[in-house]
Amino acid sequence: NAGVTQTPKFQVLKTGQSMTLQCAQDMNHNSMYWYRQDPGMGLRLIYYSASEGTTDKGEVPNGYNVSRLNKREFSLRLESAAPSQTSVYFCASSTPGRLWGVAFGSGTRLTVV
């Protein structure tokens, strides 16, 4: 049981490049989330998907797009990376009632130069 798996773990991009962060969960969770974490800012919600086929904006969606490919997978895409998107990105998933909390992936450290 792998839980929440994110790839890649590290990435360096040049300004203007695009990339997709992949996330998959094997816990049969309905809801999935993408967060970014910056020093002093805590975890900020980028996008979330309450269930397969739906996505909604979080606190900081600008510059990102998401795809809920199926129940297991939720990807985050940066179309034109900017230095301000240098951050640690976490994917997470949860049960509908969230009674058992949110399970996180191990994170992707992204640097945009």
Added chain:
Amino acid sequence: RKEVEQDPGPFNVPEGATVAFNCTYSNSASQSFFWYRQDCRKEPKLLMSVYSSGNEDGRFTAQLNRASQYISLLIRDSKLSDSATYLCVSTDKLIFGTGTRLQVFP
């Protein structure tokens, strides 16, 4: 104002001390919360949930004060291994606080 706010700290306490953190929230309709622990930019891990009746797990006690709209985390008999950042999150929108850093020293 952020929906969930925390004092960033750091809280520096000696081993064996009791320490408490608060987390304030702005949405009076929020029903429940979680406390998470995060080490050195690793992924956050669930510490405990907080509902109306509060929760206790060993040295850790979490409580919810609806009247004043805050939740608290009390750690008794602090261990060096408790050094981490503690995050609170409201379950309705999964908005996290910025975290409170705890450093326990020998």
